[in-house]
Amino acid sequence: MHAIEVQNLTRDYDGLRAVGGISFEVEPGEIFGFLGPNGAGKTTTIRMLTGQLRPTSGTARVAGCDVVTERQALKPQIGVVFEYQNIYERLSARDNLRFAARLYGVGKERVEEVLAQVGLTARARDKTKKYSNGMKQRLLIARALLHEPKVLFLDEPTRGLDPNVARDIRAIVADLATQGVTVFLTTHYMEEADQLSDRVAIIDQGHIVALDTPDRLKAEHGESEKATLEDVFVKLTGRYLGRRSYEE
Amino acid sequence: MNTHKARFGESLRIIWAIAAKDIVEALKNKKILSTMFSVLFLMVVYRVLPSWENGDALPRLAVYDAGSSCLVAELENSAQLDLFEMSSQEEMERYLGHRDMVALGLVIPAGFDHILESGREAELSGYVAHWASDSASAEVQKFFESQITELAGNPVRIDIAGNTVYTQKDSRGMAFLASVTLIIVITLIGFSIAPNLMIEEKQTKTIDVLLVSPASISQVVIGKALIGLFYCLTTAGVALAFYTTLVTHWWLAILAVICGSLFAVAMGLLLGSTLKVKQQLTFWTWVLFIPIVIPAFLSIMEDLFPAGFIRAIGWMPTVALAKVFRLSFSENAALAQFGPELALVLGCTVIILAVVALVVRRSDR
Numbered sequence: 225m226h227a228i229e230v231q232n233l234t235r236d237y238d239g240l241r242a243v244g245g246i247s248f249e250v251e252p253g254e255i256f257g258f259l260g261p262n263g264a265g266k267t268t269t270i271r272m273l274t275g276q277l278r279p280t281s282g283t284a285r286v287a288g289c290d291v292v293t294e295r296q297a298l299k300p301q302i303g304v305v306f307e308y309q310n311i312y313e314r315l316s317a318r319d320n321l322r323f324a325a326r327l328y329g330v331g332k333e334r335v336e337e338v339l340a341q342v343g344l345t346a347r348a349r350d351k352t353k354k355y356s357n358g359m360k361q362r363l364l365i366a367r368a369l370l371h372e373p374k375v376l377f378l379d380e381p382t383r384g385l386d387p388n389v390a391r392d393i394r395a396i397v398a399d400l401a402t403q404g405v406t407v408f409l410t411t412h413y414m415e416e417a418d419q420l421s422d423r424v425a426i427i428d429q430g431h432i433v434a435l436d437t438p439d440r441l442k443a444e445h446g447e448s449e450k451a452t453l454e455d456v457f458v459k460l461t462g463r464y465l466g467r468r469s470y471e472e
Numbered sequence: 473m474n475t476h477k478a479r480f481g482e483s484l485r486i487i488w489a490i491a492a493k494d495i496v497e498a499l500k501n502k503k504i505l506s507t508m509f510s511v512l513f514l515m516v517v518y519r520v521l522p523s524w525e526n527g528d529a530l531p532r533l534a535v536y537d538a539g540s541s542c543l544v545a546e547l548e549n550s551a552q553l554d555l556f557e558m559s560s561q562e563e564m565e566r567y568l569g570h571r572d573m574v575a576l577g578l579v580i581p582a583g584f585d586h587i588l589e590s591g592r593e594a595e596l597s598g599y600v601a602h603w604a605s606d607s608a609s610a611e612v613q614k615f616f617e618s619q620i621t622e623l624a625g626n627p628v629r630i631d632i633a634g635n636t637v638y639t640q641k642d643s644r645g646m647a648f649l650a651s652v653t654l655i656i657v658i659t660l661i662g663f664s665i666a667p668n669l670m671i672e673e674k675q676t677k678t679i680d681v682l683l684v685s686p687a688s689i690s691q692v693v694i695g696k697a698l699i700g701l702f703y704c705l706t707t708a709g710v711a712l713a714f715y716t717t718l719v720t721h722w723w724l725a726i727l728a729v730i731c732g733s734l735f736a737v738a739m740g741l742l743l744g745s746t747l748k749v750k751q752q753l754t755f756w757t758w759v760l761f762i763p764i765v766i767p768a769f770l771s772i773m774e775d776l777f778p779a780g781f782i783r784a785i786g787w788m789p790t791v792a793l794a795k796v797f798r799l800s801f802s803e804n805a806a807l808a809q810f811g812p813e814l815a816l817v818l819g820c821t822v823i824i825l826a827v828v829a830l831v832v833r834r835s836d837r
Contacts, residue, residue, distance in 0.1 A: 323493045327486055
C-alpha cells in the first residue's frame with residue numbers, strides 16, 4: 225500500500241484552477257519533495273491531502289484513508305507542520321504539547337519524549353511568546369510528531385531559520401524517515417530538497433511538470449553535468465518570470 | 473454500541489481538552505479581561521447607584537390614612553422625613569415595590585386620633601420591601617417610631633413583623649435595577665468570550681491545528697460555547713450575589729440565568745463563526761448589543777411609549793428574560809407567568825444555534 229496515493233486531484237477557487245488533475249504516489253518511509261514557485265499549488269495540495277480542503281475532483285488516499293470520506297480516520301495518521309508558526313503564544317511549550325496530547329489522547333510522557341527529541345526540554349516551561357523562530361519551529365515539529373503519525377507534512381519547515389537551526393531540523397526529518405515515517409516536504413531551498421528527498425515532484429501552475437529522484441531530474445533536465453536541482457527547477461518553472469521581465 | 477460509546481467518549485475528551493485550554497487562555501486575553509472588569513465595575517456601580525442618588529435624601533414614608541388622622545398633617549410639616557400620601561393600601565404597597573432604597577409604608581387606621589387622645593400607647597402597621605435587610609428594616613422602623621412619637625406627643629409603636637411587601641414583575645426600583653444588571657452582565661459576557669476565543673484561533677491560524685487534529689469544527693464550537701457558558705454563569709452568579717436579599721425564588725433566578733446565558737452564548741457563537749477579525753467583532757458586538765439590551769430598559773416605561781411599541785418589544789428575549797428575573801424576586805411565580813417568557817428565550821436560542829450550525833457546516837472546507 226502506498227503512503228500517499230493521488231489520482232487526478234483538482235481544486236478550483238472561484239473558477240480559477242489552483243491544482244489541475246495531479247497524480248502521484250509516495251511510498252512508506254519516503255521523503256517526498258514537493259517543489260514549485262509561489263502560487264503553484266503546493267499549499268492547496270497539502271490542504272487537500274490533510275483533509276482541510278475538499279478537492280473539486282479526483283481522489284487522494286493518505287495512510288490508507290480517503291481524504292474526503294474518511295477524514296476522521298485520517299487525522300490521527302498524519303502530522304502537519306504549517307508554513308506559519310501557529311502556536312498558542314500565551315502557553316508554554318509544554319502546555320502547547322499537553323493540549324495537543326489531550327486532543328490526540330496521548331499520554332504526558334510522550335510530551336516529554338518529543339520535547340527531548342527537538343531539544344526543547346530546558347525551555348519547556350517558558351511561554352512560547354519569548355521563543356525565537358527556530359525554537360518555535362522545533363515546537364511545531366514536536367507537536368506534529370506527538371501522536372507518532374505515519375505521514376508527516378512539512379510546509380516549508382526551514383523558511384527564515386538560521387543555518388544551524390535549519391540543519392538541526394533537516395537532521396530531525398532525515399531521522400524520521402529512517403524510523404519509517406513518510407515525509408511530504410515542500411521547500412523553496414533546492415539544496416535542502418536535493419539533500420533530503422528520495423524523490424521530488426515539481427509543480428507549476430497546478431500541474432506536475434517533473435517527478436523523479438533528484439539525480440535523475442538533474443540528468444534529464446540539467447544542461448551540464450554540474451547542473452543542480454535549482455537549475456532544473458528554474459528551467460522547468462522560470463519561463464514565466466523570464467517572459468514577464470521581457471514584457472516589462 | 474461500543475463504537476458509539478467510544479466515539480462519544482472521544483468527543484467528550486476533545487471538547488474538554490479545548491475547553492480546559494481556553495479556561496486559562498481566556499484569563500490571559502486582554503480583551504476578555506477588560507470585558508470582565510467592565511462587567512464587574514458595572515455590577516458594583518448599579519448596586520451602589522441608589523445609595524449615591526439618595527445619599528442626602530430624607531427617609532421616605534408612604535402613608536395610607538384610612539380615617540383622616542391629624543397625624544398626617546403633622547408628618548407633612550416635618551422637615552425630618554419625606555411624606556407620600558397614598559389613596560389605598562395597595563397603592564402604598566405598589567409604591568414600596570418601586571423603590572430602590574428602603575422606605576417605610578404605614579397604615580393609619582380609622583379612629584387612630586382617639587387612641588392618641590386617650591394617652592395610651594398606639595400601634596401602627598408598618599410595611600417594608602422584602603429585599604430590605606433586617607438591620608435596614610429595624611433602622612427605618614426605629615427612626616419613624618421616634619419621629620411619630622415626637623409629633624404625636626404619645627408613644628407610638630410601629631409593628632413591621634410579617635408586613636412584607638414583595639416586588640412585582642413590572643416593578644421598577646431595586647427589582648428593575650437587578651434585572652437589567654443581570655441582562656447586561658449575561659449579554660456582555662456571552663457576546664464577548666466565545667467569539668473572541670474563536671476569532672483569535674482564526675487570526676493566529678491555530679484553528680488549522682485543531683482541524684487537522686481529531687477535533688471537528690463542531691467540537692471546537694462546542695468547546696468555545698462551554699467556556700462562554702462557564703464565564704456567563706460565573707459572572708451572573710456574582711451579580712446574583714449582589715442581590716441575595718432580593719431573590720425569593722432561587723430556582724427561577726437560576727433557570728433564568730441558564731436560559732439567558734444560553735441565548736447570549738448562542739449569539740456569541742454566531743458572531744464568532746461569521747466574523748474573521750477582532751475589529752469586526754467589536755463593531756458588531758455593539759451593533760447587536762444596543763438593540764438587544766435597550767428594550768429591557770424601555771419595557772417598563774409604559775407611560776412614555778405607545779402600548780403597541782411596548783407589546784412589540786415584549787417579544788425581545790432580553791425583555792422576556794428581565795420579566796422572569798423580576799418574577800423570581802416576587803412573592804408568587806406561577807408557570808403560566810414565566811413559561812411563555814422562557815419558551816421565547818429558548819426558542820430564539822434554538823433558532824440562533826441552528827443558524828450557527830448552518831454557518832459552521834458551510835465553513836467546513
